[in-house]
Amino acid sequence: MNLFAEILVSGFVVLGATFALVGSWGLLRLPHLMARLHAPTKATTLGVGSVLLGSMVFFLAAGDGLSMHELLIVLFLFLTAPVSASFLAKAYLRRHPDEAVLPRPGAGGWMTFVDEVGDPNERPAPPSPREPSGSSQD
Amino acid sequence: MTGGPTLRAVLRRCVPHPAISVLLVGVWLGLNNDFGAGTVLMGVVLGLVVPQLVSGLWPAPPRILSWHKLFAYIALVLWDIVVANLAVARLVLFRPVAQMRMHWIAVPLDLHAPEAIAVFAATITLTPGTVSCDLSADGRWLLVHCLDAADAGEAAIGLKSRYEDRLKEIFG
Numbered sequence: 001m002n003l004f005a006e007i008l009v010s011g012f013v014v015l016g017a018t019f020a021l022v023g024s025w026g027l028l029r030l031p032h033l034m035a036r037l038h039a040p041t042k043a044t045t046l047g048v049g050s051v052l053l054g055s056m057v058f059f060l061a062a063g064d065g066l067s068m069h070e071l072l073i074v075l076f077l078f079l080t081a082p083v084s085a086s087f088l089a090k091a092y093l094r095r096h097p098d099e100a101v102l103p104r105p106g107a108g109g110w111m112t113f114v115d116e117v118g119d120p121n122e123r124p125a126p127p128s129p130r131e132p133s134g135s136s137q138d
Numbered sequence: 139m140t141g142g143p144t145l146r147a148v149l150r151r152c153v154p155h156p157a158i159s160v161l162l163v164g165v166w167l168g169l170n171n172d173f174g175a176g177t178v179l180m181g182v183v184l185g186l187v188v189p190q191l192v193s194g195l196w197p198a199p200p201r202i203l204s205w206h207k208l209f210a211y212i213a214l215v216l217w218d219i220v221v222a223n224l225a226v227a228r229l230v231l232f233r234p235v236a237q238m239r240m241h242w243i244a245v246p247l248d249l250h251a252p253e254a255i256a257v258f259a260a261t262i263t264l265t266p267g268t269v270s271c272d273l274s275a276d277g278r279w280l281l282v283h284c285l286d287a288a289d290a291g292e293a294a295i296g297l298k299s300r301y302e303d304r305l306k307e308i309f310g
Contacts, residue, residue: 019223026230034269035240038226038285042266046223068168075165082263082270089271089283103244103290105279114275 005061012054019047033092037085044081049074152186154193157202159185200251203310211304218265218300226266229286243290245280245297254309255280261301268297 019042026039052070059067093112102110153159166181167173202208229238249255255277259270262282272281287293 019227022227022230026226029230029235031235034271034283035235035238035285037269037283038266039230041263041269042223042226045219045264045266049219068171072165072168078260078264082260085263085269086259086271089269093272102242102281105244105274105276105281108275110272110279110281111275112272 001058001061005057009054009058009061012050012057016047016049016051016054019050023047034089037088037092041081041085044077048077153189155189155196155199158189158199162188200253200309202308204308207304207308211301211308214304215261215264215301222266226285229267233286238286239284239288241284241287241290241293243282243284243287243294244274245282245294247278247280248298248302249305249309251309252277254305257309258302258305262297268293 023039023042026042027036030036030039052073056067056070059065090112093110108114162185163178163181166184167177170177247255247258249258255273259273259280262268262270262280267285269283270280271283273279274281282294282297284290284293
């Protein structure tokens with residue numbers, strides 16, 4: 001492996017690690033769950049992306065041919081990360097059922113607060129409201 | 139020209155989701171990291187059989203109107219991910235928490251196809267700084283949390299003009 005490839009690989013790995021570190025730091029520093037959710041989405045996209053780019057360059061330069069696994073990892077991450085983020089956000093909305101801080105969506109409510117779509121009589125009583133999301137500590 | 143339509147019908151019956159078939163072959167080749175004839179054959183078999191098995195679960199897949207625009211959209215999102223990553227990293231490292239202008243915003247949706255809305259929501263989550271959280275019960279609004287936005291209305295208009303307008307051209 002020549003010097004140029006080594007520098008390129010190290011650059012990608014260090015860049016990816018830096019973004020993973022910033023993502024983790026954000027997880028520590030940000031005040032509540034909704035804000036913290038922003039940090040891991042960052043670490044998975046650019047952090048993992050550049051480490052995988054480094055891995056591809058490494059195997060190319062080492063003479064093992066083009067490795068496709070990294071592209072698939074990126075594909076699967078990009079498919080799954082939004083789903084898990086959405087589930088976390090929905091769980092948060094469930095635990096902090098204060099709809100007042102949310103903007104009103106036209107006539108109906110948000111999906112999370114409507115248990116049976118089209119059958120409003122079957123809705124259970126909402127749990128007791130907690131602190132509004134903007135200032136609470138989780 | 140009598141054979142034309144029937145050939146099309148047979149093709150449609152055999153390959154209900156051509157794009158999914160191509161994607162499956164690609165994923166199979168990638169997983170094996172091998173482009174030999176045997177692997178390609180197995181990939182083609184999977185690409186033909188799996189869409190048949192799942193076509194009942196997904197009866198009306200959306201038509202992609204412009205593949206060219208779809209790939210342009212993917213490139214745009216990748217570029218935005220890089221730019222937004224840098225912006226959010228600066229925010230996390232240097233901005234005091236009290237000065238972050240966090241907002242819940244409701245984005246009105248012009249898209250109708252569930253697949254198009256899913257792509258829009260996933261795009262919003264993948265670009266750092268915004269997370270899509272919920273859909274309204276009538277499916278016409280998307281609830282988005284912004285880490286730092288000067289104005290909620292402007293942020294919603296920005297997301298719509300940057301991503302939704304392009305998705306409308308792709309999914310119709």
